[in-house]
Amino acid sequence: MIYTLTLNPSVDYVIQLEELKLGELNRVLREAKFPGGKGINVSRVLQRMGVSSKALGFIGGFTGKYIEERLKQEKISCDFVHVKGDTRINVKLQAGTETEINASGPPISKADFEALKEKIGALTGRDVLVLAGSVPAVLPETTYEELVKICVQNGTKFVADMEGRLLEKVLPYRPFLIKPNHHELGELFHTEIADFAQAVACGKRLVQRGAENVIVSMADQGAVFVSRQSAFMAEVPKGEVKSSVGAGDSMVAGFLAKYEETGDVKEAFRYSVASGCATAFSLDLCTKEKVEEILPHIIIKNFGGDSG
Numbered sequence: 001m002i003y004t005l006t007l008n009p010s011v012d013y014v015i016q017l018e019e020l021k022l023g024e025l026n027r028v029l030r031e032a033k034f035p036g037g038k039g040i041n042v043s044r045v046l047q048r049m050g051v052s053s054k055a056l057g058f059i060g061g062f063t064g065k066y067i068e069e070r071l072k073q074e075k076i077s078c079d080f081v082h083v084k085g086d087t088r089i090n091v092k093l094q095a096g097t098e099t100e101i102n103a104s105g106p107p108i109s110k111a112d113f114e115a116l117k118e119k120i121g122a123l124t125g126r127d128v129l130v131l132a133g134s135v136p137a138v139l140p141e142t143t144y145e146e147l148v149k150i151c152v153q154n155g156t157k158f159v160a161d162m163e164g165r166l167l168e169k170v171l172p173y174r175p176f177l178i179k180p181n182h183h184e185l186g187e188l189f190h191t192e193i194a195d196f197a198q199a200v201a202c203g204k205r206l207v208q209r210g211a212e213n214v215i216v217s218m219a220d221q222g223a224v225f226v227s228r229q230s231a232f233m234a235e236v237p238k239g240e241v242k243s244s245v246g247a248g249d250s251m252v253a254g255f256l257a258k259y260e261e262t263g264d265v266k267e268a269f270r271y272s273v274a275s276g277c278a279t280a281f282s283l284d285l286c287t288k289e290k291v292e293e294i295l296p297h298i299i300i301k302n303f304g305g306d307s308g
């Protein structure tokens with residue numbers, strides 16, 4: 001069973017404006033609310049691909065209730081730890097460019113954290129845990145490390161999708177998959193990742209440091225895949241970007257869904273890239289139909305070699 005962990009879920013409030021006028025009254029053109037947070041997005045996309053998962057994490061208040069209801073409507077099973085405060089609202093502002101304002105989230109007590117550890121401790125060697133998103137400021141930076149140690153003890157495979165500083169700490173525990181974007185990767189290596197060659201070079205260093213499979217997403221430039229045996233790259237088709245919120249999370253879900261079906265990393269990478277594009281070209285997350293419509297346009301090339 002795939003489990004996703006969102007330590008800091010959110011209601012994503014997406015608003016579209018003609019133009020943002022700072023210091024003035026702005027009226028919205030369109031607005032939409034979605035249950036969000038990286039692990040939750042992974043669960044939502046997996047469900048659309050016909051793969052069931054269980055969403056874990058901390059949730060609370062009226063916003064938490066909204067998220068649980070929306071997930072229930074989508075038939076996604078959840079086993080959240082309920083906390084006292086309100087789950088955060090993240091604002092995604094589209095006015096020509098995309099501006100994101102992510103809030104900090106509710107307090108989490110020691111007892112809440114212990115309850116979460118108990119749930120993770122119940123996973124087995126047949127399970128996969130996706131740890132995705134930021135660690136709320138109220139928890140220590142070592143939180144993910146503490147949780148992946150439990151996975152290692154129980155033989156649970158884990159996927160890590162988090163910013164560089166947090167990612168670095170879990171690499172020695174051998175994640176099955178990591179998916180930094182090129183900005184996060186650049187921060188990790190104190191450089192700017194401008195092309196596939198630089199992304200592959202840094203991806204290889206992450207494999208040496210413990211990751212089994214690495215996807216580096218590069219927004220409209222596409223993505224690269226690196227493992228001990230292979231390096232692939234994929235360009236992406238041009239299209240109208242409706243909202244790229246959750247594009248990275250969709251890549252993680254796409255990879256896991258296809259890998260579970262085929263056990264083939266190249267096919268899984270192709271499906272992953274198509275899933276990211278399909279989400280970028282949609283207001284909400286991608287549907288399976290949209291992913292499969294884009295799939296024939298995704299050509300995977302061996303890095304430094306021929307297409308295969």
Ligand SMILES: Nc1ncnc2c1ncn2[C@@H]1O[C@H](COP(=O)(O)OP(=O)(O)O)[C@@H](O)[C@H]1O
Nearest residue numbers: 181217218219220222223236247248276277280
């Ligand atoms: N403007 C875009 N055009 C086409 N595909 C995109 C675009 N933005 C994102 N994608 C797709 O989504 C994937 C993830 O996007 P990216 O912005 O790199 O991730 P994250 O959401 O984690 O920051 C990309 O590799 C690509 O497949």
Ligand SMILES: O=P(O)(O)OC[C@H]1O[C@](O)(COP(=O)(O)O)[C@@H](O)[C@@H]1O
Nearest residue numbers: 036037038090133134246247248249
């Ligand atoms: O935990 P963080 O880093 O604050 O990110 C949370 C935000 O990330 C998202 O999961 C989107 O992530 P991506 O666009 O990187 O895939 C939103 O749903 C949510 O608002």
